[in-house]
Amino acid sequence: MAFKYIDLFAGIGGFHHALSEAGGECVFVSEIDAAAQRVYELNWGDDIAPRGGRPLIEGDIIPLTDPEVLHVPDHDVLAAGFPCQPFSKSGFQHGINETRGTLFFNIAKILEAKRPRAIVLENVRNLAGPRHAETWATIIRTLRDLGYRVSDTPTVFSPHLLPKSHGGTPQVRDRVFIVGEHVGRERAWAEADSTPTLERRPLDGWDPQDWNLDRDVLLDESEVPEKGSHVLSDDEVAWIDVWDDFVTTMLEVREGVQLPGFPIWADEFVVVPRITASTPAWKANFLRKNSQFYVEHREAIDAWKARHDGLKWMPASRRKLEWQAQDESSLWSCAMHLRPSGIRAKKTTYLPALVAITQTSIIGPRRRRITVREAARLQGLPDSFTFGTQPDAASFKQLGNGVSAGVVSYVLRASGILDRLNADSQPQVA
Incomplete structure (x- = not known):
């Protein structure tokens, strides 16, 4: 049976492509930007499970996370490329309340109510920088209090560190990934460590200097439109x-x-x-x-x-x-x-x-x-992916805000969570 996932702050669907290719079924999508919603539905709409009259793609996540989280279905994986707003430096308390007022708190409310088996979160590298040390510590502490085994050392990775056969692309795009598995609060804290899911280094045997833009990304010039932003x-x-x-x-x-x-x-x-x-x-x-x-x-x-x-x-x-x-x-x-x-x-x-x-x-x-099609390839999206008739500027903005689908797949495989999901093997919760 396919594992079920929800896609929050979904953009145009980088997580969707990665998780569906890995055998997952999308049961819920939330994205506030109307233009991104249209592109997401255009490409993935047929793959989203209908939910009794609710919109196929929900908008703002905040109204969806009332105490009962009524509109979010049960799921196995929560995926989110969440915006990281500055956290207040005053009034920190242990537990979930210290993140109140941020969009991460809305994710935490869903985790608290639904307890999915796994999470995969993505953010800009700056989240792991020294200026945001308190923010990072708050996120990790909150996830552990919710029962998720996560490392307190950020996993930072880029698609150019992977060969094409493993989902890589010739784009230097360092992003922070948080991958966690629900094991219960006691185990989450008892098994807490500082080992990242994977190191920021090329896959064994791969040299990023071997990328070839002509071969790996660029269109044949006969396929390039005569007019456009390129x-x-x-x-x-x-x-x-x-x-x-x-x-x-x-x-x-x-x-x-x-x-x-x-x-x-x-x-x-x-x-x-x-x-x-x-x-x-x-x-x-x-x-x-x-x-x-x-x-x-x-x-x-x-x-x-x-x-x-x-x-x-x-x-x-x-x-x-x-x-x-x-x-x-x-x-x-x-x-x-x-x-x-x-x-x-x-x-x-x-x-x-x-x-x-x-x-x-x-x-x-x-x-x-580069053209929009070539930029989509850099994000690991298939050539069947379409932006409809929207202006190139809108498409480039969406791609720039997006997640590398290949890196998502690789991080999940490296963590072992993907194998356990597909094998329907659940960890003991304590």
Whole structure:
């Protein structure tokens, strides 16, 4: 018999894809965003168990978690990519009440009422950072009080650390996962430890440098639409051309020595760095480095700027280059992001994390951005997945907010919980 799961803060269904592929049956979905609801239903609507006149996809989770949790059916697995709001530093008490007022508390209320056999939660890596130590401790303590055996060391993982055969994709997307099994409060505390579900390292035998974007993600150019958000504007091409000229010029002048890794600021190519008493130390450091770089290569840099009308026609944020592409010989051979901090260039082995704003990767050799279909592949979604007719910007936002389906599957397999669910093997509760 298939295990039953609920999908909270469901987005467009990354958890759904992972858990259904693992043999689960979806019996409840909650997602507050109407556009994401439409995409979820478009793709997974036929797989959601009907519930006697209730909406196929529930909206805001808060009204659903009254003391009786009336509208949430019994289930074996609770999955949630929950938002992590700041927890109050005052009034902490032991137990569930210390998380009141946060969306995690609504998850805890469902756990308290339904006691599913397993949980899998996902959040941004920052949740495990030092600034949120109290938040993390509160979550772990609450889950243990509810009877869930969880580690107090965060499991942080990224899809680029897995080969494609294990659900990986060439996207650096570190996220925190909390995987737990219901064993009862006594055992949850007695068996508490600090061993993460898995370490943040490549799967044995896998080298992330073996990713190949052409082979593993990118469409054949014959499949790429002629129009869309992936097409670079004339201005964008011009900005990249200017900095490509800089890269090739510097490689020639420096006799093949790669560009420095500090941010290159064309506006700070001056003999004397513009540092005052109020200049922050980090900025003063970059100003000195840019000045020194300019002094060392003044003739070539002045000629480069003159070839491009002094760069004054370029926006300030485009007069900066963050070179992280090591020994690449051209900007057009890199993966790029047009960021407020400048043009960031990396090797095309794997891509930075998708984000919920339209800073989608530019694939230099293809002279375009990635498409929505390629971005969906980076999140482990099948090519049958559709966004309907909504604008690309909405689709990229949803993908940037989503969960990597392949990592969810791998974390559950690594924990052993998935095997026990499918074998209908329940732990002794104490």
